[in-house]
Amino acid sequence: RKEVEQDPGPFNVPEGATVAFNCTYSNSASQSFFWYRQDCRKEPKLLMSVYSSGNEDGRFTAQLNRASQYISLLIRDSKLSDSATYLCVVNYGSGNTGKLIFGQGTTLQVKP
Amino acid sequence: EAGVTQFPSHSVIEKGQTVTLRCDPISGHDNLYWYRRVMGKEIKFLLHFVKESKQDESGMPNNRFLAERTGGTYSTLKVQPAELEDSGVYFCASSQGIWANEKLFFGSGTQLSVL
Numbered sequence: 001r002k003e004v005e006q007d008p009g010p011f012n013v014p015e016g017a018t019v020a021f022n023c024t025y026s027n028s029a030s031q032s033f034f035w036y037r038q039d040c041r042k043e044p045k046l047l048m049s050v051y052s053s054g055n056e057d058g059r060f061t062a063q064l065n066r067a068s069q070y071i072s073l074l075i076r077d078s079k080l081s082d083s084a085t086y087l088c089v090v091n092y093g094s095g096n097t098g099k100l101i102f103g104q105g106t107t108l109q110v111k112p
Numbered sequence: 113e114a115g116v117t118q119f120p121s122h123s124v125i126e127k128g129q130t131v132t133l134r135c136d137p138i139s140g141h142d143n144l145y146w147y148r149r150v151m152g153k154e155i156k157f158l159l160h161f162v163k164e165s166k167q168d169e170s171g172m173p174n175n176r177f178l179a180e181r182t183g184g185t186y187s188t189l190k191v192q193p194a195e196l197e198d199s200g201v202y203f204c205a206s207s208q209g210i211w212a213n214e215k216l217f218f219g220s221g222t223q224l225s226v227l
Binding site: 002004042043044045046072087090099100101103104 | 146215216
């Protein structure tokens with residue numbers, strides 16, 4: 001079983017749509033959670049951290065459910081520029097705090 | 113401010129040859145990481161330097177891979193001899209602190225193709 005599992009998609013949505021991505025992680029000791037965005041042939045870039053209380057950044061909302069070991073990302077009013085691969089990432093947090101565990105990514109294509 | 117830079121951006125070599133990848137972290141970042149993505153798989157951790165010391169090399173696939181960070185500045189990752197399964201994108205990342213929620217800055221990667 002993969003440590004971080006995501007539906008690879010692709011998710012094809014029209015501009016303006018709301019789309020949600022989900023992710024599950026296997027290690028209950030995971031301490032930090034993130035969504036990264038990766039454009040084609042580019043490096044991953046931090047989109048947002050994810051907190052148990054939920055957090056919002058503009059059109060993006062992230063939620064964490066520790067009991068279910070589940071992370072979500074909601075994108076409202078999708079833009080063409082949102083097309084990318086979204087990586088669910090966890091960090092076990094003890095010792096090596098930079099050892100990120102990546103999911104395989106979910107591909108989003110926003111169409112005009 | 114310059115970001116994390118990696119060189120070369122692409123490398124095509126034959127099986128059995130040697131390749132050296134270089135990473136220059138953001139100035140002042142003590143933490144430097146190597147990650148790799150092979151085709152069809154997720155990005156995976158290789159190792160972590162704190163300054164010039166290896167903090168964790170648990171992700172290194174085998175002894176054909178050698179990472180160094182002399183002087184705690186730039187790092188090199190050498191693959192010798194390269195095998196077909198080593199093909200993939202090698203990312204370097206750096207961070208300033210060591211907190212669990214510390215932001216990592218990634219370089220644009222080196223695409224390695226072993227033929």
